[in-house]
Amino acid sequence: MDEQLQATPICGRHRALNALMAPFGGWDMPIQYEGIIAEHSWCRSQAALFDICHMGEFIFQGDFETSGLEEVFTFSVKSIPVGRSRYGFLLNKQGGIIDDLIVFRLTEDKVMIVVNAATAPKDFAVIKERLRGGAFSDITAATGKLDLQGPLSRYVMVELIGEEVATIPYFKFITMNILGVEAIVSRTGYTGELGYEIFIPSEKVCELWDLLLTDERVKPAGLGARDVLRLEVGYSLYGSDIDEETTPLEAGLEGFVNFDKSFVGKEALLRLKEQGVTRQKVAFEVAGRRSPRHHYEICSGEEAVGSVTSGVFSPMLGKGIGIGFIKPELASIGTPLTIRHERVSMEATVCELPFFKGGSVRS
């Protein structure tokens, strides 16, 4: 066991459940409990509980404009209404993605920034360096985060947590009392299903985990199922699909970039827009049950034209699905591709996202 690995407060529970544990983003995390496909299907039909305490949370308080926060991300912070959250990017000067993240507007002058675990220390340093004022702190260690995701999650939350959860719209959140402490319940997630992300002081997170599992409609799910769930709905995974060498333009995520405001990386993106991208994200379905995997080669005929960044067997579609980056001229829907790795070869077709369209996320 790597001594550098961090453990979430729930770690003892995962071990007691006999979870398969593995390092993820510097943390010792549960990959699966009873099995990835069983947990995936439970999330698509019932309610799955994920320990997401590894993700980073920062608080900024101050004037968004004079502090420079307004220019840190690809979206406007000041235009997020209080009680809403917004997804977007922290970019480097070249337009590469340092991280994808969500900003929660807590009050008029206060936001919570939720970032990926592996990138959290770097994100904190970069944001801090770009700020000219305000108070900025890392509350990751003090903050527990659980995701309850699945079509039945609303019923569970209403019965166990409180009636006020019933009316939270997508990408809105409320602050409420849970187990005697102040917590944030947000209608967001990473599965394509109706669901909630709950932020609660870390000393109460085990108690909340236990409480949610008292409901027989709830089962724990690991990062293995989470990866299948997110890929079926086409969400990017930082470190696999997007990184500092990739811009939102190449990754098909321009919709989360607001060119009407100033932000770090804007000039590079504008130049790239003018020149045109040389590689582009593409989604493809495999003819058959083989799984494309990270780093497999994407070919057009005999010519190598790119590589796979995420791939998996989709239980919902009954076939292999993947995303990767290729030459833009080959990215149109219906283009035939071949995915290759050693003696493995699979025929694939460019398709639209999401792969799985039946999720309950907006219900």
Add this chain to the structure above:
Amino acid sequence: MSMYFTKEHEWVKVEGNIGTVGISEHAAHELGDITFVELPKIGAAVKQFGVLGSIESVKAASDIFSPLSGKVIKVNEALDTAPEAVNESAEDAGWMAQVEIADESELKNLMTQEQYDDYLKTL
């Protein structure tokens, strides 16, 4: 009928000159949910420890090696649509192929059940 194992976790059940091949329960458990099995072609000649096919799970892809040399005479076509049978019954209903054994003396290169159980303890 006797059962023999390879270090790569394949098994072979020998009945007369026919060997039925699959992967061990240990291997199926390690792979996790199996999503695809690539079966050999009937009539194909395989060598001992040569590639017989491949198997994929949500977590990983790996080759299946033939425990014995011979000619493939039958494959478990049910695995084309229900590869999860390997998770449910790795050492019985989850069999993959039957091979007409070319050289029974190759069995000396395999482990017995008892030897395989001891081998698993060393992993």
